[in-house]
Amino acid sequence: MMNMDDALNTFIIEGRELLEQMEEALLRIEQMPDDADTLNAIFRAAHTIKGSAGLFGIDHMVSFTHVAESVLDKVRGGLVPIDSELVALFLAVRDHLSLLIDGVAAATEPDVETTRAGEKLVDKLRTYLGQKPPVVSGPQTPVEHVADLEAEPGRGARSGDGVHTDNWHISLRFSPDVLRNGMDPLAFIRYLGTFGRIAHIVTLADKVPSLSALDPEASYLGFEIGFHTDADKATIEGAFEFVRDDAQIYILPPHSKISQYQDLIERLPPEELLLGEILVRCGTLSRAELADALRRQSGQGETESQQPIGEMLVEQHSVSPRVVEAALDKQKQVKEQRSSEGSLIRVNADKLDEHINLIGELIIATAGASLIAQNVNIPELNEAAARLSRLVEEVRDSALTLRMVQIGATFTKFQRIVRDMSAELGKDIRLDINGAETELDKTVVEKIGDPLTHLMRNAMDHGIEPAEVRLARGKPAQGTIGLNAYHDSGSIVIEVSDDGGGLPKQRILAKAIERGLVGPEQQLSDSEIYDLIFEPGFSTAEQVSNLSGRGVGMDVVRRNITALRGSVDIQSREGAGVTMRIRLPLTLAxxxxxxxxxxxxxxxxxxxxxxxxxxxxxxxxxxxxxxxxxxxxxxxxxxxxxxxxxxxSEPAVASNAGETEDGLEADKLSWRNRSTSSLLTQEGAAALASDPELAFLLNPVKRxxxxxxxxxxxxxxxxxxxxxxxxxxxxxxxxxxxxxxxxxxxxxxxxxxxxxxxxxxxxxxxxxxxxxxxxxxxxxxxxxxx
Amino acid sequence: MTTAAPLHCLAITGEFTIFTAAAWREQMLAALAAADEIEMDLSQVSEIDSAGLQLMVAAKREATEQGKVLRFSGHSAAVLDTLDLTDLSAHFGDPVLIHSAD
Amino acid sequence: MAKNIMIVDDSASLRQVVGIALRGAGYDVVEACDGKDALNKLDGRKLHLIISDVNMPNMDGISFVKAAKQLPAYKFTPVIMLTTEAGNDMKQQGQAAGAKAWVVKPFQPAQMLTAVSKLVLP
The missing domain is CATH 2.30.30.40 (SH3 Domains)
Structure with a gap:
């Protein structure tokens, strides 16, 4: 049975990986700021770390990451541009998170220095959120401070721009699937009642269609809630922990700054621009406060694009250009979000396969059409056929990229295998992953897992020496297993390497001779000797361990790889380690x-x-x-x-001397247009043809x-x-x-x-x-x- | 408002939730098609969730679009509790028995 | 009418502790010792929540949830998965199977009660 420590270790490993990915993505994003995938990778890393840290109750990490995530959310929404300053800031954020994870690994609370560094970063991050850094008066304990960063309930002296309510404001929008997922939005709202009082609630039912258009199992409702409680923000957030993925949840603490409400207005879809009004109805904002907010903001905004949306707002309150602008920004943001959501569609793999099969048929059909076009030889038709081929080729290429996935996920699984194996073997082994972002066909990815596992186990079991041996050989006690992937001329190459003892050439050879796989007098090259380990039933392990098996497997590994139209070769240096290089086609279809x-x-x-x-x-x-x-x-x-x-069998080739001349004549005709000058004399040809060893010379002679x-x-x-x-x-x-x-x-x-x-x-x-x-x-x- | 003929009645009973939403939608549509004035009796509703609540909103909307009159009546405790929670009583405008003043 | 909750776990002591906590809070509790047992106990009776371990003999929690979600009476029943792994892989499988809520082991009975009441109040 596992315990919390094991899970925490997983979190630490996962967190470090995510941070590595985040760093990579950050370094990449400057070159291509428009790349949604890269940006998403950064966001995902932060998001996942926040989520996992929450699971373990590592609050200081959650709140720190939360601020970072909020900024990333704005970046994703196009509200904050990516520049080198931002990248630098996030690299610092990444480094800080890495420190925090180290702290978690060492089971220590962050020290004062770390906490202070974190605060500075948070201050910088908040400038992107349009929030002023909080005025910190006097020393505070790290946990409390960080946990309050966003909340800032300001129960004490209320600063001038806070709103005049003791209520939290909770804004809820649920995904259409929430009900189908077994979650009832009302249940969460009811749960709120267990630790506070719902002061006001506005149920947004305007998205519910008429009965005939209603999907009875989809969720349409949204809620704006004024909530009175003494509980902290984490508790309120906790109420929605099971719908975190199925809902948009915004929680504003009591006395929040008006700018934060502004922020909330900005976050919600344009069709809900009545939000200001709703906030008033919830008792969260007084009408005067809303008007005040609008008036005070009006100085800052540009006044250009107020025409279209303005009307509705004008009717209701003293509208400001700033709010209209925010609304327009909002609209743009929603559109962009939609398009980035649109770029991520889950597709059934079968459908994709069917699609690609059809494209295969299309290619064949196009080739047929081209052939006919060539035979008919109508220039226009040829041209059309050529264009069609080109387009089909493009369609093929784009279809194939649909199947491409990164090998990283497969690689990541090996972290665990390495950890478990090294514990079991009593060896200290580290996994070094490179090229995790290399893409290859999904089918290939699925099928390569087992062979890779085998090679890794083999490398750990037989490759990496025990620590004493390693130290004696002048190597670090910790062994390293490398996983590396890269593209090479239409193939993907996956390398499994170890810095162990290398393959014992002599022993392999001796064993092979003993097993009768090679004759004692046979001369084999190094690579041929190494290849022997892929022969069925071959094992050199002097101690058969239960981990990598009894020599069963390496032949299966090769068979599996060959079945994928791939190959595996071995490079080994005795004493320095082995690299198994798997070469696979990028796609199978x-x-x-x-x-x-x-x-x-x-x-x-x-x-x-x-x-x-x-x-x-x-x-x-x-x-x-x-x-x-x-x-x-x-x-x-x-x-x-x-x-x-x-x-x-080749009818054109002379099979005996008598037919040689005819054969030659026929060939002469067919090769007439070639610049072939060398023909044998008849005697020579006859002589050659009569000699079965040399008969095939007749053909080569004609090039x-x-x-x-x-x-x-x-x-x-x-x-x-x-x-x-x-x-x-x-x-x-x-x-x-x-x-x-x-x-x-x-x-x-x-x-x-x-x-x-x-x-x-x-x-x-x-x-x-x-x-x-x-x-x-x-x-x-x-x-x-x- | 008092009853007026021709009036069609539909009693919604038992679970009025995601589990039964699809079936109740069919029945409610049938009821709306059957008459110009419809009353849906909620007195036997034992359980209601967001799906049930949405059905009520959607049915009301449908009736309005078709120019028909739809009334919910006899709200059970479960329904009242939910309308109370979501502050939607006013949305339906149906007379609701007030159990206890608050 | 009390709300019905099924708890599926191969650890008898865990079922007991959770059972005591839930019954004390006013829920009715059905216990099952693994996925197979649980599936046999799905007799059409209304369940307001299923709490299931992932790693169990005979039938694991993910297969169980997947099977349960095929039954009309449990298609939309919320599920809390108990897991020791925060791994995304497992979660994705669970999510695909229809389990959206997760509670990480080990947990205090009070934590379980809190998690349950977020989905179903007694």
């Missing part, structure tokens, strides 16, 4: 592809993996014959002939197309017959029957209805780079043995 033809078949290569296309000259192909790599501008490029790989692809730092060439250009494609998963088919990750339907297979470039590159690695290590062993 649609890719930009490069269409190539081999024989009668079409293949799609994901475009972001294509580096270049080269034509091999006679010399190059000749030089490459019999080998599986060629020389590309001095670089060794391993290559794969798709024709061989997929065993595609081959090589698509150079790159994945995870490795390059490879794919030898194909035809380059057919860029092509947008919707990935469809292979059915069970074809599952696990080597080199293929899916299929797609072309505009003309034919099927094209999507190449699993990651797999292909891994295949040849492994080959290359082996060759290199062989070469090295030759060198050493010579």
């Amino acid at each position: 649609i890719i930009d592809g490069f269409l190539v033809g081999v024989g009668g078949s079409s293949f799609v290569v994901p475009l972001d993996m294509v580096v270049e296309c080269v034509e091999l000259s006679a010399q190059e192909t000749e030089a490459a014959q019999g080998r599986d790599h060629l020389n590309l501008r001095g670089e060794v490029l391993p290559f794969i002939r798709l024709k061989q790989l997929f065993d595609i 081959e197309n090589v698509v150079v692809v790159q994945y995870a730092g490795h390059r490879a060439g794919l030898v194909v017959d035809r380059l057919m250009g860029e092509f947008q494609t919707v990935i469809r998963p292979l059915g069970q029957v074809f599952h696990g088919l080597d080199g293929i990750s899916g299929f797609t339907i072309l505009g003309n209805g034919n099927v094209a297979l999507i190449l699993d470039v990651a797999g292909l590159v891994r295949r040849v780079s492994g080959r290359e690695g082996r060759r290199n290590s062989k070469a090295m062993s030759y060198v050493s043995s010579e």
